[in-house]
Amino acid sequence: MGLRQAPADRVAGRSTAVRGKSWFDFHVLRELPTSGKVVRGPNDYLLLGEDFTKACKQTPGFRQGLDGLAELAEVIERSGRKVVFTAGPNKSSVVEPPAVVPDGHRAGAGLLGGKSLIIGDSFSYFALGNLRPLFADGTFLWTGHVSEADLIAAIKGADTVVIQIVQRSITPGHAFATKAFRDKVAAALR
Numbered sequence: 001m002g003l004r005q006a007p008a009d010r011v012a013g014r015s016t017a018v019r020g021k022s023w024f025d026f027h028v029l030r031e032l033p034t035s036g037k038v039v040r041g042p043n044d045y046l047l048l049g050e051d052f053t054k055a056c057k058q059t060p061g062f063r064q065g066l067d068g069l070a071e072l073a074e075v076i077e078r079s080g081r082k083v084v085f086t087a088g089p090n091k092s093s094v095v096e097p098p099a100v101v102p103d104g105h106r107a108g109a110g111l112l113g114g115k116s117l118i119i120g121d122s123f124s125y126f127a128l129g130n131l132r133p134l135f136a137d138g139t140f141l142w143t144g145h146v147s148e149a150d151l152i153a154a155i156k157g158a159d160t161v162v163i164q165i166v167q168r169s170i171t172p173g174h175a176f177a178t179k180a181f182r183d184k185v186a187a188a189l190r
Contacts, residue, residue: 119164121142
């Protein structure tokens with residue numbers, strides 16, 4: 001920001017004027033900002049544009065993270081439990097929180113019997129209204145808000161483990177993708 005722009009950014013009412021222009025452009029002219037920061041998705045759902053450009057790149061780190069998560073799923077399945085793994089695309093809604101999750105962001109393929117554990121992030125949490133009908137008895141654990149010991153104990157007590165992770169979180173360093181975490185889960189499930 002140059003010195004000439006600084007005073008203009010601080011003019012009283014500027015923020016209101018910018019929001020008003022954005023509202024007019026979107027609702028009346030049906031235009032989105034040319035910056036690419038917002039992209040119109042299906043059914044006029046607004047998404048962050050950066051997520052589309054990052055989502056299409058499969059880096060070596062993404063592949064390693066995905067492989068680590070697949071190995072975790074195998075550890076859980078070897079114990080006789082079902083695993084449902086979903087990697088949601090990097091589509092962040094510009095509406096917080098999303099009232100309705102767009103099609104294609106749902107885990108599972110029908111009602112799962114037994115005790116299910118849904119492990120996910122904030123996106124999964126806000127989508128619970130859409131996810132819960134898929135499970136006869138489901139418990140949700142929000143990653144980052146539960147201890148590793150409690151997470152492993154919940155996996156041990158479940159018949160089905162649903163792991164829902166947004167694509168941008170899949171890295172070799174993701175807690176679930178590490179060998180150390182897999183080894184702890186394997187030991188607990190023996």
